[in-house]
Amino acid sequence: MFASLVLLTLLPAVFGQSWQQYLAGLVQTLNTDGLTTLASASAALNNSNNGQQLAQSLSTGNWTLFAPNNQAFSSSPVNLTSNATSVLDLLSYHVVSGNFTDQTSPYPNITLGRTLLNDSSLVWLEGNESQVLAWSNGSDGLFVLNNGTTVPVVNKTTYQNIQVLVINSVLQIPQNLSDTLANSTYDVTSVAGGLSSINIPTTNSTLLDVLNNAHGITIFAPNNTAIASANCISGLLPNNTALIALFGNHIINGTTVYSPGFTNGNNYTSASGEPFAFKTNSSGVYVSSAGSNWARIMRSDVLTSNGVVHVIDSVLLDTKVNVSAAVSAYQSATSVAASTTIETGPVGVTPTTFAGH
Template sequence: MKTKFRQYLTVLVTALMVVGTVGACGDDSDTDSTPSDGTTETRSVLEVAEANGQFGTLLSAVDAAGLTDTLSAAGPYTVFAPTDDAFAALPAGTLDALLADPTALSAVLTYHVVSGELPAASVVTQTALDTLNGASVAVEVSGSTVKIGGATVVVADVRAANGIIHVIDTVLTPPPAADPEPGTIPEVAAAAGNFTTLLAAVKAADLADTLAGEGPFTVFAPTDEAFAALPAGTLDALLADKPALTQVLLHHVFSGSASAEDVQAATSFTMLSGQDVAVEIKDGKVWIGEAQILTTDIKTSNGIIHVIDAVLIPAPETNQPGNLVEVAAAAGNFTTLLAAAKAAGLDAALSGEGPYTIFAPTDDAFAALPAGALDALLADIPALTNVLLYHAVAAKLTAADVTAKTELTTMAGLPVPITMENGKVWIGGAQILTTDIEASNGIIHVIDAVLLP
């Protein structure tokens, strides 16, 4: 690219030198670079420039761009060449700024060059031309006046060995370069330089690909200082516990794009951790959870980053047990009880809100019934229902609650006695074997015999 640019500048300088030689008088009757003796101009750009002496500004620009030693070019090119007076007319300080910024200088110079040889007759048929800068420049024709961008062509069709030059009276200013597309969330965070710990944690949790994915995501990103402020050992413990680390990191990510304005308008966000984090405005500052938002709206290709000053810690996950039916099924030794509850249509009730206390006979307890007793119950749903409800109390009673009683009123509407003998607890004629098995809607105590009302 640098070699090509040098070539384009070569053409530009060559053109200006030739223009100086033939005299930019506006008369295009003698603009061919071929001398009257029929020979062709063979001088190099550097030789023409040195001999002419009126293109000091252009030569300074070439030198600043590091192109002094490469003033030869292939072609053809069309150069819209500003005069020294055109450079002098730039606002104060503009030229010095360009000479101090080779990238900007290159952008300006290549905006004056078009690939291909376009004589005036071709230029005036266009409405715009694509320059080597990458941007297009407008062409306007009004009578005999031709303008390129905002510059007037003062001399046209000056032939050079490797192209054609049209002299203009103003330096063309290219449009601002479009902002480059930002990187993904991890890329932008890495470039920022103050999220080293966060990115290491993301990598350890195997979340880098997720956060580099399509999104969009909103990340509330703790700085390295925020991680350093965690209690001693916390970060090491998280890095050693991948599930916990993942949960903490996801607690900083919202699925969707939430700008600073969106954040301020919200009262909370449901993070990818599954938990809500509150948003508050205190003393004109915006807080999310226990963290203050320091910097907002850092754009990425797949979302937004807001910088925060503390690590957000999700609430501990609780292993909520299932309902009474689910817990009994998981235990594996209440198959007959569950089949009976289903036959009596009580399984839905025992899965409901509750709370209930179930004195649950094991499969062995049902097997110990007299021969034919279970089949008879299963064939008599009212009697079966009554037996089952005789094992249930419409309240949650722990083992301590049970032993404090002498009898309980069951859901069958009948009392059942509680006794203690040799340190063992009995309900009716059944011994309580295991106590306090928690369920989401009650509690189970395991007994060794079926209670018969």
């Protein structure tokens, strides 16, 4: 009898159910699993054109839903009835394209997936790409890395083509660069002050302003201790040009490089035109600019609205500039971004190395 009921629930998917039927089934599954608040928010997708488009997207392909439980919503300031667009954005950020969490490596390695969040007021990634979500595998199972906190997966279920991972917190959409650097959790507030004190003559704005408005940016940000102990910075203070070059050699412009990209086979050029190099040993992952000192990456994949920040333990002591190399790298990044397709596997992982999904 039970097997017959299971077969009957699968028949609509096999023979071509409508997205309305699909959404109704999803809402019923969430209610049955006790995720009643999320179920109500999901049911409201039918009330707007954008919500209907999201439901239609979910009805095909494979997806992973990081599903906040009722307790998560009750302890969150999110109001699920105040603004339809905000609710849609929130739901979109909890949905990852693809189903590959079984491929997750143990922490400190991090897996990233492309979500459905692509609201241009919240996401400024290169090529109009959607925002990503980061998670890893600890001793107690999967957990999401979100705004400086870890959010554990407390239960699992499925609905047709969706893997539902229940979490006990509502995920926060990545903030802009300024707000992210100002978050004391990441220990990079000194970098925020440094970037805001450097003026860019051609734009009549600060370097932080320029980076805030970039579409696709990667920053290797020295932590507060590294900035405090870097005598070179105080020596460069009267020289705005040299400071721009120094901080430019901590930045990749036009490309968001997440931690899976830290391999010797990948070549990246800084905003000052210098080559980055990476190495890994038993103590961690390290980055260097043009053969300068090696800095250990203390915290990777701090997500922002327009890119990513990786916290490092020392300042990269490189003030050289290669303008032509910087321009060429940015133009190449822009060209690649324009032809990017939506990933259905781990972001930053070569498709040939990701078999079976």
